[in-house]
Amino acid sequence: MGIVSPGFRGRGRGRDVELPPGQYLTEDFPVLSAGPTPRVGKEDWEFTVTTESGREYSWDWRQFMELPSETPTVDIHCVTKWSKLGTRWQGVSLDTLLADVDTAADYMLAHSYGGYTTNMPLQDVLDGQAWIAYRFDGEDLPAEHGGPARLLVPHLYFWKSAKWVRGIRLLDQDEPGFWETAGYHDYGDPWREQRYQGD
Ligand SMILES: Nc1nc2c(c(=O)[nH]1)N[C@H]1C(S)=C(S)[C@@H](COP(=O)(O)O)O[C@H]1N2
Numbered sequence: 711m712g713i714v715s716p717g718f719r720g721r722g723r724g725r726d727v728e729l730p731p732g733q734y735l736t737e738d739f740p741v742l743s744a745g746p747t748p749r750v751g752k753e754d755w756e757f758t759v760t761t762e763s764g765r766e767y768s769w770d771w772r773q774f775m776e777l778p779s780e781t782p783t784v785d786i787h788c789v790t791k792w793s794k795l796g797t798r799w800q801g802v803s804l805d806t807l808l809a810d811v812d813t814a815a816d817y818m819l820a821h822s823y824g825g826y827t828t829n830m831p832l833q834d835v836l837d838g839q840a841w842i843a844y845r846f847d848g849e850d851l852p853a854e855h856g857g858p859a860r861l862l863v864p865h866l867y868f869w870k871s872a873k874w875v876r877g878i879r880l881l882d883q884d885e886p887g888f889w890e891t892a893g894y895h896d897y898g899d900p901w902r903e904q905r906y907q908g909d
């Protein structure tokens with residue numbers, strides 16, 4: 711299966727699937743990292759939400775593990791054109807993490823150990839659309855795929871799913887992240903093929 715056109719229909723795991731335009735199916739799980747893999751031990755790991763007024767809400771690994779988790783099964787779409795269907799994760803939803811956070815922000819910037827950043831509207835990570843995931847396919851998330859924990863926002867291109875995530879900043883104004891500054895689309899909807907600025 712090489713060429714996949716917009717609206718392509720095929721069979722994946724016993725269901726009819728439609729891929730976003732320009733994408734092809736892959737069974738393996740490619741690793742895409744802009745730099746070296748940061749090695750962050752769970753004992754040093756911390757996740758922080760910083761509000762637009764500078765208030766911080768932090769969880770260490772033990773506190774994070776005590777939060778209720780979910781087990782989403784989702785399709786992921788990389789801007790380099792591979793899509794992987796039915797990926798199984800475990801993580802804490804952003805709804806849970808932001809439930810008691812006092813904010814009126816419209817945007818967020820995820821930031822990672824190692825310095826990577828990526829932006830999205832806050833409403834795109836609420837209502838069951840995003841998780842801080844720490845298990846993949848029944849195993850602890852491997853370091854090359856973002857372990858100990860990564861952002862998972864499957865409805866946007868996969869560069870929005872920041873690996874080795876250490877926190878999110880809530881912002882009144884949109885601020886481009888690493889790839890968005892380099893010319894990738896600000897929003898990155900795979901179904902509208904928003905790969906690069908101007909798409
Ligand atoms: N911290 C960090 N997160 C990142 C990246 C990165 O380079 N650094 N690459 C992004 C891109 S472009 C993609 S496609 C996915 C790849 O995730 P994977 O390596 O688990 O397939 O991670 C995204 N998150």
Ligand SMILES: [Mo]
Nearest residue numbers: 742788789869
């Ligand atoms: Mo990517």
